[in-house]
Amino acid sequence: MKYHILFGLLSAELGLLATLHLQSAPSAERLQSELADKRALVSKLGLTDLALWTEARYTRHPSQADRFAAFQDFPSSIEHFPAGSIIAPPEPLRMPVEAGSAPSRHRAP
Amino acid sequence: MGSYHLGRHLKILEFALSSMLRRRTKNLGLVLVFAALVFLLSSIVFLTGALRTEALATLEASPQLLVQRAMAGRHALIPLDYGELIARLPGVGSVTPRYWGYYYDIYTGANYTLLGIGDQGLESPGSTPLRLVEGSFIMPGQRRVCLIGEGVARVRGTRIGGMVSLRDARGWMQEYEVIGLFASPSRLLTNDLILLPEADLKAHFGMPDDRATDLMVEVYNPHEVDNISRKILERLPDARPISHAEIQRTYETLFNWRGGLLLAMFLGAMAAFMILAWDKATGLSADERREIGILKAIGWETSDILELKLWEGAALALVAFLAGVTAGYAHVQRFGSELLMPVLEGWSTLFPAIDLAPQLDPYALGVLFSLTVVPYIVATVVPSWKAAITDPDRVMRAS
Incomplete structure (x- = not known):
């Protein structure tokens, strides 16, 4: 019966996925147990960002960057780091801006 | 059927x-x-x-409110006087200056993040020893030492007991002894980090004594963070408050x-x-x-x-x-x-x-x-x- 083979194949795939997931449980538990230590480090050092992309200020500390950070080097300069294309534009940029309603974080000095 | x-x-x-x-x-x-x-x-x-x-x-524990200063559309060093003014606002607890900056290493082509930690941070009450540090942490009053992240140790080929030399703002090479390493599990946070005593960091970057990179503000009631941000902006128009919620939103989007x-x-x-x-x-x-x-x-x-x-x-x-x-x-x-x-x-x-x-x-x-x-x-x-x-x-x- 060919449908037995189909159900067997689907069960094997589900079983493999479940096995992989179960195998990642110890690593998930370890990550969970390290979480308190990481938070202690973040709290003690006052860290704000992940150390992923170190090539530019605004990719190293995306949460600290102005929304025009990519264009800081000179007016109308274009984005030049690949990581900059992974980072989506901030939410306010995608919303229609009403007159005088600039978000506080980006308010011009 | x-x-x-x-x-x-x-x-x-x-x-x-x-x-x-x-x-x-x-x-x-x-x-x-x-x-x-x-x-x-x-x-x-x-x-x-x-x-x-x-x-x-992990960033759940990041500062509740950071205040930076913007000048000519760029981040500028913030006067410590601003901290005194912010500390007088109702609902604000402590205001702690942060000292940090970037360092481009011409030998490895890597950018490091240099972070200073002051005696105040080292002696904060109730703080537990950091378990994600191998070796020892900086002691109050200690100078010319550093802790480095895994990535820095790798590209510099150094370990605990080794030296890290960095060119300072005057162009002189300064050497810092590596007394600790940030352990591998923390590498997503500390891979490019070099932690220095605050006084060494200020001397390294040539920072004026009355300025800091930004200010970390403790707000007693987390629901008041936006209100405090608004009050800070009213009193200090060139300030740029960044709340904990904004940091979290950045990573949600990212x-x-x-x-x-x-x-x-x-x-x-x-x-x-x-x-x-x-x-x-x-x-x-x-x-x-x-x-x-x-x-x-x-x-x-x-x-x-x-x-x-x-x-x-x-x-x-x-x-x-x-x-x-x-x-x-x-x-x-x-x-x-x-x-x-x-x-x-x-x-x-x-x-x-x-x-x-x-x-x-x-x-x-x-x-x-x-x-x-x-x-x-x-x-x-x-x-x-x-x-x-x-x-x-x-x-x-x-x-």
């Missing part, structure tokens, strides 16, 4: 599988393409999900698979999939038409033919979907997302190794399922329905 119906469905399924086996090369090709697309999409979903979870969980380049990759794969489904939907092969015509001629109902095609589509799509998702999960969990790393790393010299546990998020998997399996099944059934409602004689002659 129930077993009769079940038996009938199983027989149609059996027929569908036999029919698929007759066109095994074509169907195997479809399974491989389908599985490859699901693999790419699910890898993106698993990786970004794991990174987002990690970022939000690792959202619906945004940025990952969205572009996602859309590219989806477009390829849609072309595949469209190709399937726009026409049946001559063999398939003839098969439908013969089945109708020997007495099969339209509903039977639709069920047959539904089984064909579902069998192929489910096998390929599960294979793609399983491979995507293994790719992120076992192989550190190696295929996505070149895209993710960009130009970062010190990109940390990512060791994360991906999660089987039912929402993301549901979206993936409905974007791939459902359209594929629809694309299989619709043209068959068109053929099945046509006169068998016409269908067979046309083919």
